[in-house]
Amino acid sequence: MTRTLIRGGRVIDATGERMADVAVEGGRVVDVGAGLGGDEVLDAGGCVVAPGLVDLHAHLREPGGEQAETIASGTAAAAAGGYTAVVAMPNTEPAADSRSVVDFVTARAIAAGRCEVLPSGCITVGRRGHELAPFAELAAAGVRLFTDDGSGVQDPLLMRRALEYAAGLDIVLAQHCQVDRLTEGAVMHEGECCSRLGVPGWPALAEELMLHRDLELVRLTGTPMHFLHLSTAGSVELVRAAKADGLPVTAEVTPHHLSLTDELLASFDGNYKVNPPLRTMADVEALRVGLADGTIDAIATDHAPHSPETKEQPLDVAPPGMLGLETALGVALAHLDMPLARVLAALSWKPATIAGVSDRHGGPIEPGGAANLVVFDPDERWEVAPARLASLSRNTPYRGVKLRGRVRHTLFDGRPTFRDGAVAT
Amino acid sequence: MKHLLAIDELDVADIHRLLELTDHMVEVNQRPNPKVPALRGRTVCNLFFEVSTRTRLSFETATRRLSGDVMTFTVSESSVNKGESLRDTVETVAAMGVDAFVIRHRSSGAPWQACRWTTAAVINAGDGWHAHPTQALLDAYTVRTELGRTGGFDGLRLAIVGDVKHSRVARSVGQIFAALGADVVLVAPATLLPVVAEHATSDRLDDIIGDVDVLYLLRMQRERMSEALVPNLHEYTERFGLTAERAARLSDGALVMHPGPMNRGVEITVDPAELPGSVIGHQVANGVAVRMAVLFDLLGSGGVA
CATH class of the missing domain: 3.40.50.1370 (Aspartate/ornithine carbamoyltransferase)
Structure with missing residues (x-):
């Protein structure tokens, strides 16, 4: 069996940090210490060695949207971004509301072999918001996270029933908070910028109203809930208060909501259109504070590939969504004023816990632990070139932007899936 | 350029x-x-x-x-x-x-x-x-010519009345008059204003109509009724239409403008041809x-x- 050595890195995990070599064999970490040997050596000089990143929120598009991304290309992007596990969103065609779709996604991911793909399931059949999807059947197929992401569950009675029924199944319901009636035709954040640009606005209230409703439903039912891609200062405040009350809730924020604002839409470039929309600097700052104080648990990419021809349509017609897997770490390190270990907690071990995979992702780097690891240079500055991304799509909002922190190697199940800055084949 | x-x-x-x-x-x-x-x-x-x-x-x-x-x-x-x-x-x-x-x-x-x-x-x-922008330029040109304001619009009072929120004309006209020095006020119920307005706003046409130098009426589109933006066209006219009573309160020399096409009986109930200040044809x-x-x-x- 090949013994792979990650040599000379600064090892950081939830237990602390130390300078050490890490030896990996048979999918496991077998030794951590100084002066180790190995058959195959990965240089980690000047780099951090950390548990692989875990994304709670990626659209891999397969089945149904293969012109924008496939499970193979999406997991290549994940490997390039330092991820070893991603939760695949269920808004595929067909939607992941049956065991057959979930099994298909899992099988394709195993065939691609670049990271673990955790299929999520729909809360409602076809994401149509009328009937509950078969939670127990999907849970038996390995689904842990359930969401109608792309839209929120509008019907408060149905959402209450979902939470009541989910209790005891050891699953997590995740909400995309958006009251549809308040966002009909909406293109960008409702505020000064949309007023000036003559573009229909997406008010912060539409997110906060549903979040408030669901927090009260959690209070009523006691069932845990996760909140996807929170984007407003008001949402941070609501979750902070809910956690202070002891409610069993978790929340995520995207790299783009931590770094970009609605002013970018003045270019009328569809690559800046996303749902929920880019908001104001005050929201960005509140989200950063929320992440730093633990109100927000995780950074999740909401990686949402779209083909160039769809993104070139007029702003009101172009679909919302941005690539995220390959830039998340670089954006986080460039924009967050937090200790490195705290950033990694939000990108790795906290989301691993929410996704229920902390037995194999995000755990301490010690002998016996799963060899799902990322090696990155935390100080390397690099410019995002869309043509060089591993994703099939090019809709990054960071074209030409300088980020800080670049992945050098990613190991999934002990094998390099990304090595010396290139996707391993 | x-x-x-x-x-x-x-x-x-x-x-x-x-x-x-x-x-x-x-x-x-x-x-x-x-x-x-x-x-x-x-x-x-x-x-x-x-x-x-x-x-x-x-x-x-x-x-x-x-x-x-x-x-x-x-x-x-x-x-x-x-x-x-x-x-x-x-x-x-x-x-x-x-x-x-x-x-x-x-x-x-x-x-x-x-x-x-x-x-x-x-x-x-x-x-x-x-x-x-060409609509705004022609409107600015019309006022410049009619009022002899070749040096700019300092102190000129412009009211833009109607569905400002959904109007490209209102955005561009407001910007060009403000850039040339005019005081711009947008007159509409909040449902027809952008959430953040670039200019002063009012929802009372009667409070300002006697003070304006230029009254700029916007077309009120009928489909706005179905979006609950105003209760009905009659009420809109009552509050924001240029009626004979309001026309009589316009100051001497005040101009009345409209980008066309007009909804007669809605934003304007008087015949513009009989308004001394109407420059709609010149536009x-x-x-x-x-x-x-x-x-x-x-x-x-x-x-x-």
């Missing part, structure tokens, strides 16, 4: 230059043979993704009076829906050799997108709710001269004469 996309991309000197050029074009239009060779050999393509016969005819006339060649491409909504993208259309027509595109589109921002796909000049002839006439000035500024060579 490479393109004319929005008033807020111009500086005041650009605005004054275009208005002064318009004076020359008005003079050209008064000649027995209203035609000059300034755009000879140049081709202007009108790309109308939304029907607007008035604006299209105005640009076509302006181009011909400058001896330019005109191509007109009217794309019905249905053929766009059949799949040809804005980019394909712009690139295809650009390949035929055009010097300028005049673009009307239902989506805010479409002319900005077009700029990425052609090296030709782009003139925004109205995009979504966003901007309509249309000045439209051709303003568009000649814009085309000349972007594409012209040699003197205006």
